[in-house]
Amino acid sequence: MSLRFASTLALLATATPALAQEVNLYSYRQPELLKPLTDAFTEKTGITVNVAYLDSGMVERLQAEGDRSPADLVFTVDISRLAALVDAGVTQSVESDVLSENVPSEYRDPDGQWFGLTTRARIVYASKDRVDPSEVTTYEDLADPKWEGRICTRSGTHPYNVALVAAMLHHHGEEETRTWLEGVKSNLARKPQGNDRAQVRAIWAGECDISLGNTYYMGKMLQDEEQQEWANSVNVLFPEFEDGGTHVNISGVAMTQSAPNRENALQMMEFLASPEAQEVYAHANFEYPIAPGTEADELVQGWGEFDADEVNLMTLAGLRGDALRLIEEVDFDG
Known part of the structure; x- marks a missing residue:
């Protein structure tokens, strides 16, 4: 302590x-x-x-x-x-x-x-060996074909990802969000599965190069003797929306x-x-x-600074139904 x-x-x-x-x-x-x-x-x-x-x-x-x-x-x-x-x-x-x-x-x-x-911020965990931190600056960039076969994530229908998609809807509307979801899906290295820590383990194991996750899981992994090696294999990166900040x-x-x-x-x-x-x-x-x-x-501060997206979270809550519908329509977890 x-x-x-x-x-x-x-x-x-x-x-x-x-x-x-x-x-x-x-x-x-x-x-x-x-x-x-x-x-x-x-x-x-x-x-x-x-x-x-x-x-x-x-x-x-x-x-x-x-x-x-x-x-x-x-x-x-x-x-x-x-x-x-x-x-x-x-x-x-x-x-x-x-x-x-x-x-x-x-x-x-x-x-x-x-x-x-x-x-907590919804950030990107990125391999220290295979990803230059400068490559990941926006959430929109995750749909870029340069990440084909390189992204891991938990289920798209999990509340953490639904909230992120709702934020994308707020910033870009339905059609752009659908296109973004399809792009991210096409870049997945494997079918969505596990929790946020499981994605970091997959990066450590070489199954993918980047993943979505919440910041606090880094602290939890560093407390676990087995998971410390996973945590030490990645950087914590804070992408932003092109017209906003980091999703929290x-x-x-x-x-x-x-x-x-x-x-x-x-x-x-x-x-x-x-x-x-x-x-x-x-x-x-x-x-x-x-x-x-x-x-x-101090440990959390050591992961870096970021500007939080300023949208009121109740606005995102109102969009969660549409976000879930889009996730299911593109069969993100399929």
């Missing part, structure tokens, strides 16, 4: 605890990623945090529970999943000056239904419609949006904090 991380965590824990209360979370994020935050929040406020970790089916569970749901907050990743919660009517609007000040407008729902906590997605939080402990839930949301808490969370996840004045972990 870095000295900076330790001192930040200590700062979060310095306050007089209040009378014991509770707040209940449903989370798609792994226990080890949330524990530093939940422990610090409990130490600061005296509020006990109960977490139910889910692999899938969060929307369906909340709908089935209805007003009887014990959940106060939901944690998830990707704008598509946050939008799905809103569309299902299982969240409620939250107004808070603290949240508005600490979460930039492009990373929160205009109606206050959800708030981003950290961001978020981890986020929303208050449930039922929220039996609403005041405690709001207190936790404001805590999570604080600069100190965001740096702890981003450190644990190898992501980028979004509160003003915050910085990513």
Whole structure:
């Protein structure tokens, strides 16, 4: 643990605890990623945090529970999943000056239904041996025939790739996006498969030269003894849209419609949006904090700087249906 991380965590824990209360979370994020935050929040406020970790089916569970749901907050990743919660009517609007000040407008729902906590960039992993970093500057370039037989990716219908295609739709419209998808498909070295880390392994094994992936997987691979060799075989490159920036997605939080402990839930949301808490969370996840004045972990900063695309993520959420349709129409995974 870095000295900076330790001192930040200590700062979060310095306050007089209040009378014991509770707040209940449903989370798609792994226990080890949330524990530093939940422990610090409990130490600061005296509020006990109960977490139910889910692999899938969060929307369906909340709908089935209805007003009887014990959940106060939901944690998830990707704008598509946050939008799905809103569309299902299982969240409620939250107004808070603290949240508005600490979460930039492009990373929160205009109606206050959800708030981003950290961001991750959808980047290109490129072989250090076979790809000059100057060759990869835009997402549009991935459809160039020079990459024929050289690209690996996970399923095109995975939410991470659907969000990227939605961003392409926002910037270029349907016909250009369809042509781009067909071009990227023709450049694939193999049928889409596996997760983002599996693509880096394929580059290491010589099966392809570049892949799409989220930035934080580099940190996770460097923590894994077996996967360190994969990670060290690639560069992290930050392509941009020709008329925009680097595509980013978020981890986020929303208050449930039922929220039996609403005041405690709001207190936790404001805590999570604080600069100190965001740096702890981003450190644990190898992501980028979004509160003003915050910085990513030194390891993450070492991957390079980039200008994030400025489109509001709710705009992309509204395009996810069209994006998925195009992906399926070109039979991207076929």
